[in-house]
Amino acid sequence: MHIAVFNQHHHNPDCPATCRHYTFIQELAKRHQVTLITSDGWRRTRITSQYPWVPEGVTLYECASPYANKMGVVQRMKSFSHYGAYALAKGLTIPKPDVIWAVSTPLTTPWAAAQVATLRNVPWVFEVQDLWPRFPIEMGAVRNTQLQRLLYRIEEKLYKAASQVITLSPDMSGYVYELGIAKDKVSTILNGTDLDLVDAVQQREVEELRQKYGLTGKQLVLYGGTYGRANAIPALMQTIQLMASDKTIHFVLAGNGYYKPQLEELAKRVPNLLLLPPQPRHQVFTLFKLADLSLVTFNDLPVLASNSPSKFYDSLACGTPVLVTNPGWTKSFVEEHRVGWYAPAEDPLKLAQAIRQALSEPAALESAGENGAAISRELFDRKLMAKQVDAILQTAARSKK
Structure with a gap:
């Protein structure tokens, strides 16, 4: 054919x-x-x-x-x-x-x-x-x-x-x-997602990355994707500022897009934000395995509640729980399969609270990560x-x- x-x-x-x-x-x-x-x-x-x-x-x-x-x-x-x-x-x-x-x-x-x-x-x-x-x-x-x-x-x-x-x-x-x-x-x-690329990541690569950027002993929150106008980046920046005094939690953002200049300015002012350049597809999974929690943020628009972001699948396949901000099918999915959490879109204070709550429960984080990795093999x-x-x-x- x-x-x-x-x-x-x-x-x-x-x-x-x-x-x-x-x-x-x-x-x-x-x-x-x-x-x-x-x-x-x-x-x-x-x-x-x-x-x-x-x-x-x-x-x-x-x-x-x-x-x-x-x-x-x-x-x-x-x-x-x-x-x-x-x-x-x-x-x-x-x-x-x-x-x-x-x-x-x-x-x-x-x-x-x-x-x-x-x-x-x-x-x-x-x-x-x-x-x-x-x-x-x-x-x-x-x-x-x-x-x-x-x-x-x-x-x-x-x-x-x-x-x-x-x-x-x-x-x-x-x-x-x-x-x-x-x-x-x-x-x-x-x-x-591409499970063969997930499986190719070696634990030593993850630890080398952790040491390279001085992240040992930190709880890492990752946003890996586009800094676009649909991705609630201004709200995410406000959340990072609200949590700037918490020395145990570090934000890692890897990507490119419309809000990159504003993020670069923010990184100069707060101690808990690491900006990385965009990653090729075959290397991005090392970052997801490095993180304790991954953010899937979007603006508070009905159309965005229906979308199907790659970072959602990539994170779960790597055994990293997700925190989603849209009240559509992804919210239902994380709650049904117990693979993450939900916080209202474009609400920096509630996003900060949800991040702190998730990271304060190591057993729940581990369980959500295991559930995500398992469901990925079945559905993704x-x-x-x-x-x-x-x-x-x-x-x-x-x-x-």
């Missing part, structure tokens, strides 16, 4: 990113012909050079289309539009695929896939990584009400046009159902998830025939 993958944000394990689709297409390419249509936006972020840019056997088509979290709305729209036009043109000229797999965000990616699918009479699968346009609208990036309505109409048409829909969380699936999309057309495949293995994706793509391909 020939699978054409439309994904603007392709990255590999040398990048500071989740690499969900790298693992998936790597597994799919063992059994199928895979063509990837992408941009070079993330290629520029490579920190190491240990992995090929695309897995063996994958045919690559790539346009020059810069992208970064710090971009403003206009810059992002230019990047999205440029890739969408490239994907449409390239999708019409590559050898005809049996099925197209479009990975959103943004909406321009599934839009291009839908046009190619129609013109070439090919079924397509719509994977929803974030709820667009709901996400940029709730974040205030799209204020024009007429444009909002237009984007919602496009979104609904794309869901209906796709042969199959993949979401990354049960809350996302619920949103799609509410649009009138049949449940048998929608599959929830969690973001997941991306190599098993790749088989689910394979089955969905084959179902879509058969539906057209």
Whole structure:
């Protein structure tokens, strides 16, 4: 079977990113012909050079289309539009695929896939990584009400046009159902993690990192990810300041993004904050194993309660409990499986209280970590998830025939 993958944000394990689709297409390419249509936006972020840019056997088509979290709305729209036009043109000229797999965000990616699918009479699968346009609208990036309505109409048409829909969380699936999309057309495949990379971490590497940064004897709270406008970074900074006098608790933040300058200024003023540069995918798990507690923070917006952040899965797979701040499915998950705690989003005082409470109970921390590691083996293995994706793509391909 020939699978054409439309994904603007392709990255590999040398990048500071989740690499969900790298693992998936790597597994799919063992059994199928895979063509990837992408941009070079993330290629520029490579920190190491240990992995090929695309897995063996994958045919690559790539346009020059810069992208970064710090971009403003206009810059992002230019990047999205440029890739969408490239994907449409390239999708019409590559050898005809049996099925197209479009990975959103943004909406321009599934839009291009839908046009190619129609013109070439090919079924397509719509994977929803974030709820667009709901996400940029709730974040205030799209204020024009007429444009909002237009984007919602496009979104609904794309869901209906796709042969199959993949979401990354049960809350996302619920949103799609509410649009009138049949449940048998929608599959929830969690973001997941790379258990082989988790298992590759040696304890000596963890201890070397602890000694390198003078963290021996400290309880470590990690935030590993984007310093973006959706990640409640201002509230997290206030929490760090509230806890600056506690000499036993140290915050470690590793990432990049919009709030990096403010975090650098804060690190100069407080003694309990260590800022590290972004980590390549294959090294980030050492940090998660170093930490006693991991933070998964987001703004207090309904759309963000449905998301499926990679740091959530990476932390649990490493046996590190999580503290989440959104009242959606992640809160339900940590409470049901006893793998962490919840604190209200954008409430620095309550976040500080929750951190102190969690770290004051060593037995509960250990139990939550063990539970997280166990449930990860059962639910978060991306190599098993790749088989689910394979089955969905084959179902879509058969539906057209």
